[in-house]
Amino acid sequence: MSTAKDWQQVESDYYMQTVRRVPVTLVRGKDSTVWDDKGKEYLDFVGGWATATLGHSHPAMTEAIAEQAATLIQTSNAFYTVPQIELAQLLIDNSCMDRVFFCNSGAEAVEGAIKVARRYGALHKDGAYEIITALESFHGRTMTTVAATGQPHYQEGFKPLTPGFVHVPFNDMAAIREATSERTVAVMLEPVQGEGGVNVPDPDYLPAVRAWCDENNLLLILDEVQTGVGRLGHLFGYQAFGVEPDVMSLAKGLGGGVPIGAFLTKDHADALTYGDHGSTYGGNVLTTAAARAVIRTVLEEDIPGRVRASGERLLGALKGLADRHSSIAEVRGMGLLAAVQFKDEIAGDLLTACLERGMLVNRVRPNALRLMPPLTLTDEDMDKGVAILEDAIASVSG
Numbered sequence: 001m002s003t004a005k006d007w008q009q010v011e012s013d014y015y016m017q018t019v020r021r022v023p024v025t026l027v028r029g030k031d032s033t034v035w036d037d038k039g040k041e042y043l044d045f046v047g048g049w050a051t052a053t054l055g056h057s058h059p060a061m062t063e064a065i066a067e068q069a070a071t072l073i074q075t076s077n078a079f080y081t082v083p084q085i086e087l088a089q090l091l092i093d094n095s096c097m098d099r100v101f102f103c104n105s106g107a108e109a110v111e112g113a114i115k116v117a118r119r120y121g122a123l124h125k126d127g128a129y130e131i132i133t134a135l136e137s138f139h140g141r142t143m144t145t146v147a148a149t150g151q152p153h154y155q156e157g158f159k160p161l162t163p164g165f166v167h168v169p170f171n172d173m174a175a176i177r178e179a180t181s182e183r184t185v186a187v188m189l190e191p192v193q194g195e196g197g198v199n200v201p202d203p204d205y206l207p208a209v210r211a212w213c214d215e216n217n218l219l220l221i222l223d224e225v226q227t228g229v230g231r232l233g234h235l236f237g238y239q240a241f242g243v244e245p246d247v248m249s250l251a252k253g254l255g256g257g258v259p260i261g262a263f264l265t266k267d268h269a270d271a272l273t274y275g276d277h278g279s280t281y282g283g284n285v286l287t288t289a290a291a292r293a294v295i296r297t298v299l300e301e302d303i304p305g306r307v308r309a310s311g312e313r314l315l316g317a318l319k320g321l322a323d324r325h326s327s328i329a330e331v332r333g334m335g336l337l338a339a340v341q342f343k344d345e346i347a348g349d350l351l352t353a354c355l356e357r358g359m360l361v362n363r364v365r366p367n368a369l370r371l372m373p374p375l376t377l378t379d380e381d382m383d384k385g386v387a388i389l390e391d392a393i394a395s396v397s398g
């Protein structure tokens, strides 16, 4: 073991300094617990950035990966592979969508959805190309998904941006009506905004957007990279709001920690054909074998149903914290995606206090923490986490 090595010092000399990392070097994980290189244990409420659908080192995943790795790792999309086709069937048979394309990340999934919309506009709407997206949204870090993202700080220094995105306030139907023109081809939204601070819309918002899209022949694209695969207590987030998208993107939870993304369309929105899109690694046999194990387990063990129950329990516990601690301004969330917002900008201090006490959390805003634990979080681990958070709050803000 490399006990003496200061990995964080090595990183600072070699790695591009684009992410302010938490000063912890993680080496191992099991269920909702991870360990650092000094053997210290943490309850993981970051969950691989909302990817740990089955927790860390779930046997269904580790066995599927080990078996596939020993059999066949990569073929390219010039050939058929069984895990890719079975994963496609699992997603289509259990969703409202008709077709899927696999890629390698969330940003690529959104890129694919945007290409679908652009082609749909070219084919069916006189070349309409504009996509209405929301302020405070997050859609990825490639040039075009940065342009789609409704947060200017991700765009600074990268101009000119890909044209064709119009940003409106989230949860504001009138703003979408006003922004719609003959150039508009689609509306793209997260069912619940994740990186924007866990913003849950009013129940009538997405149904109203759906109706508007139907009236105006616009595609409704739901970016379910963070909300899909059980996170909100439904297999897909759209089910929580009683709407069906025309196009949907998935990534984070789909791979359970293995890099895979997907974009899916209904038949009428399936605008791509031979030669229009491709990917060397997209739908790779190793990652689709892993994701197939994730989705099978999610369905067999009714993980979405469990998340509905544990999500309500977590929100209840966080609201209890808000009753006892006046430093808390608001608690937001759905399923196992939650944020605790504070009156002051103390999220950084709280993150440090949680680390000291053995818990990982995400500072999603200077004044807010986000919790996105594995979907398999037990009540016992939830109670431990909430107790640590309460102790941290008491130490930072009294």
Ligand SMILES: *Cc1c(COP(=O)(O)O)cnc(C)c1O
Pocket (backbone or CB within 6 Å): 105, 106, 107, 108, 110, 138, 139, 140, 141, 190, 194, 195, 223, 224, 225, 226, 251, 252
């Ligand atoms: C994380 C995220 C993305 C980007 O996914 P990457 O895998 O980081 O490229 C896109 N959309 C949403 C809603 C996300 O939460």
